[in-house]
Amino acid sequence: MPTKVAYLGPRGTYAEKAAYALVKLDKLSEATLLPCSGIRSVIENVATKHCEAAVVPIENSVEGGVTETLDALWGHPNLFIKSAVVIPIRHALIGSGSLEEISEVLSHPQALAQCSGWLNQNLPNCLQLPTSSTSEAVRMVQGSKFRAAIGSTKAALEINGLSKLAYPINDVQGNCTRFVLLQNNESNQEGDIASFAFSLHSNKPGSLLKALNCIASLGLNMSRIESRPSKRELGEYIFFIDIDLKDKLIDTNKKLKRLLEPLCENIVYFGSYKNEEFEID
Amino acid sequence: MPTKVAYLGPRGTYAEKAAYALVKLDKLSEATLLPCSGIRSVIENVATKHCEAAVVPIENSVEGGVTETLDALWGHPNLFIKSAVVIPIRHALIGSGSLEEISEVLSHPQALAQCSGWLNQNLPNCLQLPTSSTSEAVRMVQGSKFRAAIGSTKAALEINGLSKLAYPINDVQGNCTRFVLLQNNESNQEGDIASFAFSLHSNKPGSLLKALNCIASLGLNMSRIESRPSKRELGEYIFFIDIDLKDKLIDTNKKLKRLLEPLCENIVYFGSYKNEEFEID
The missing domain is CATH 3.40.190.10 (Periplasmic binding protein-like II)
Structure with missing residues (x-):
């Protein structure tokens, strides 16, 4: 079946390189790439099922989380991360x-x-x-x-x-960006990383601590934590977490969800997926 | 004594409004405002003592932390936050x-x-x-x-x-930005908020948790936590923390520093300061 893949255009950007790498990694058959202007438009294309998949940047080693992508994932609970590649950026x-x-x-x-x-x-x-x-x-x-x-x-x-x-003129030589392939259905696959985000019931002292203790109680390591404003008022946050799943039992994920749910106002699960490093240039 | 205050120009921006508000709040005498292009240039002006103070945005309720400001504070341990104002943004x-x-x-x-x-x-x-x-x-x-x-x-x-x-066309009606006044010396004043950032010795499971437990053990509430990449590799972070100091004993701050230091590779203290809400338009 042909697969339409939306990505952050125009042609010739790092996002296009990432899209080619992810199509190959995921063995998507007869993929055609659709350049879109703006991350929001890329995400809308897959959320409205106009495309079967979308490729967006999610994190840069120098600049941090890509806020538009994080906000879009939180706002579209039906989107899941299928796979990820890390692309070196050399300007x-x-x-x-x-x-x-x-x-x-x-x-x-x-x-x-x-x-x-x-x-x-x-x-x-x-x-x-x-x-x-x-x-x-x-x-x-x-x-x-x-x-x-x-x-x-x-x-x-x-x-x-x-x-x-x-060349190169980027200040940090190890500069790299993680791109993810998004799809509209959860694949329930095993993977290296599990990603999710949550907002807490209250902003009381120790609320975040309780949630992080749940993660630690299962022996899991967070490989990333990022806070984003809830957009309602200063001081209210959504926390984006990546968990290292290597060598963990398959049901770790479900256990974690059960532990966290009572503490959270909202929790959005982005899936577990494979993460590959990519060498280009 | 006249005070030169660098701020993010050009004239007519929200940053200029914030600079006027902070000059008034801090009762800076004979202040002259110097518009600079780019946050980096604002910070350099105060770090090199060309100006006595600088005003920069640090956090927006919709977009989150202002990464250039956070990185500059981490990179200039001699700069301290003297005071803060929250300015409503209506586009x-x-x-x-x-x-x-x-x-x-x-x-x-x-x-x-x-x-x-x-x-x-x-x-x-x-x-x-x-x-x-x-x-x-x-x-x-x-x-x-x-x-x-x-x-x-x-x-x-x-x-x-x-x-x-x-008018207004911003998506979130409560949209506001916190601006801070930076100076080159610690004032050792009391205040509503204490801010600091740390990087951990190791990225082991539970390292961050230990640090957050130190904060909770003193009965302190974090009003903000934000992670920024260390810029060395994906997965290494600097954590920026705001602590609510209201009704706390004066030496809480020092106790916290003593508890955190053994866990941290580096810790940069930005000071304790007053935070005011501002109504303009």
Whole structure:
């Protein structure tokens, strides 16, 4: 059966690389990729069943959780994570002039943030202009001597007249992003990671502690904890948790849900899934 | 003595309102405000003692922690929070055409995110263009019939020919941002909130739990917990904690530091300070 996969476009971004990697990993047959503008639109496509799957970034090693993805998962309890890949991010400064002539640097705000140390040191007087994606930035600097973009080296090679002015320019060399493949049904598969989020009944002292004690009581390690505002008032949070499931019994997951449910106002389970590291470039 | 206060410019943003409120709250004499471009530059100004104080956003009720501020506080252990204000954020759609003609909406990425539901419903086909501040967006739509900006109503009134096309358009009505005043020396004052951040010695099961148990053992309530990546690898975190100090003994703070230090690789204390709610518009 052909599978339509929505992803964060446009073409040529890291998200597209991740989508190809996840399609391969999940052995999706006859997959066609659909670039969408904005994470919200990617998620809507799979939530409304216009596409069978969606690929979105969920966490970056430098910038942290991708807030739009976390909020969308919380808001769509019918979506589940099927699998995950970790993609190394290596940014290049791309342009057609020389480094000395550059007075404006364009890129997605996250890419600008990930290179801010390099920019401060090497192009301290450059204006930084945000764009909606790294590949849009690359297209926008074509033909200009004084504008440069931050993007992937592949993007530079695909457009005539552009070349790498500096590479790599990200401040942290181990910079990587985890992307997840989302589907509309729970697969009940085994996996390396289980992910879920919860909000607590009360904001009393020790409420979060009780929940975390439940997790520890089963001998489980949290590999990630991230708090997001509930959006109702300052001080009310949703907690996003990843649990390391390696070498655990299959029913650990169910036990955990039973323990947590009485403490939580709401709990959304995102599934258990395999996580692969990916080497590209 | 005159006091130079750096803040996130340009003029006319919510950050400027916050800076005026904090100067008044802290009774800073002969204060002059210095607008800077980018949170990093605001922080550098106070860290290098070019300014005596700096005002930066630290947390929004919808978008969560302001990552650049949290990272800068962690990276500058000599900076302390002197006081905080909570400013209500109410966005307007600003332009000179009619709503039906608008095909592009410009604003800071956080403002676009805070209005994304309204935009999806009312202007679903509009291109969303990121700018470096809300007030820059307002300036950029001047004279255009098909472009609109998201910003504060005050910004609209200050520029000839612009008016409110819709107000308020933020998805969450209680949307507010906490701004803090930073200084270069600890004031050892009493306050409502104590803030600090720590990284743990190990990522073993239960490490975070031990630290949170220390806090609970003193009967203290965390009013906020936020995790940020350590930037070294996925799965290593720095935890940012706010503690509610109301009605607590003065030395609670010191006791807490003594309990936490053996568990932490690094601990940075941001100070205890007063927090005020502010009503503007």
